[in-house]
Amino acid sequence: MTVYDGNCRACPRLAGFLDEVNGRYPDYFCKPVPPFGDMAAQFLIVGLAPGMHGANRTGRPFTGDHAGILLYETLHKFGFSTHRESVAADDSLQLDNCRITNAVKCLPPENKPVGAEINTCNSYLGNELAALPKNSVVLALGGIAHRAIIKATGGRQADYKFAHAAVHELEPFRLLDSYHCSRYNTNTRRLTTEMFEGVFAQARELLQHS
Ligand code: SF4
Numbered sequence: 001m002t003v004y005d006g007n008c009r010a011c012p013r014l015a016g017f018l019d020e021v022n023g024r025y026p027d028y029f030c031k032p033v034p035p036f037g038d039m040a041a042q043f044l045i046v047g048l049a050p051g052m053h054g055a056n057r058t059g060r061p062f063t064g065d066h067a068g069i070l071l072y073e074t075l076h077k078f079g080f081s082t083h084r085e086s087v088a089a090d091d092s093l094q095l096d097n098c099r100i101t102n103a104v105k106c107l108p109p110e111n112k113p114v115g116a117e118i119n120t121c122n123s124y125l126g127n128e129l130a131a132l133p134k135n136s137v138v139l140a141l142g143g144i145a146h147r148a149i150i151k152a153t154g155g156r157q158a159d160y161k162f163a164h165a166a167v168h169e170l171e172p173f174r175l176l177d178s179y180h181c182s183r184y185n186t187n188t189r190r191l192t193t194e195m196f197e198g199v200f201a202q203a204r205e206l207l208q209h210s
Pocket of ligand 1: 009105
């Protein structure tokens, strides 16, 4: 069960884009970004895809750009992280009973993977979900991650509609939804700190009563 392949080039458009970006930024990671955290963790956070100057640069999900600021601060506040800021893939930050991955492992142009790319990368996500320990909680950041999770588990999309703070029973784990912690969503206050912390409080509660 492969949950990650650092040499995967199954999506031609994304592989070509990574080559092009690597030419422009030779110091950047520019490969499929590996999930971060213990495979045995019960709390799995699923984002959309690496950001150009964040995970695609550093090689760790949500590290190095704006989207990670609120995420790691909140992880730290709720006891899932040893530090409130993720700086680099080789810093000393550790996650506690938590793991972070992306529905699409490679940087997409304009942060927009196409459907075929989401589908091609879905087998990695499916294997990661299948490997979750019992009584896990999966947090989907945004509707695309939510739908990728439903697809990976073979569920009917119509039975599981994305809504901020919604909880879905998806044997053998529970799926919790949140708006994505992107710069756009936080700047427009579609997602406030209070809203995001509310979702993490729900996650803690679900894990405690699992
Ligand atoms: S997005 Fe996923 S499936 Fe596509 S090339 Fe990257 S790792 Fe492979």
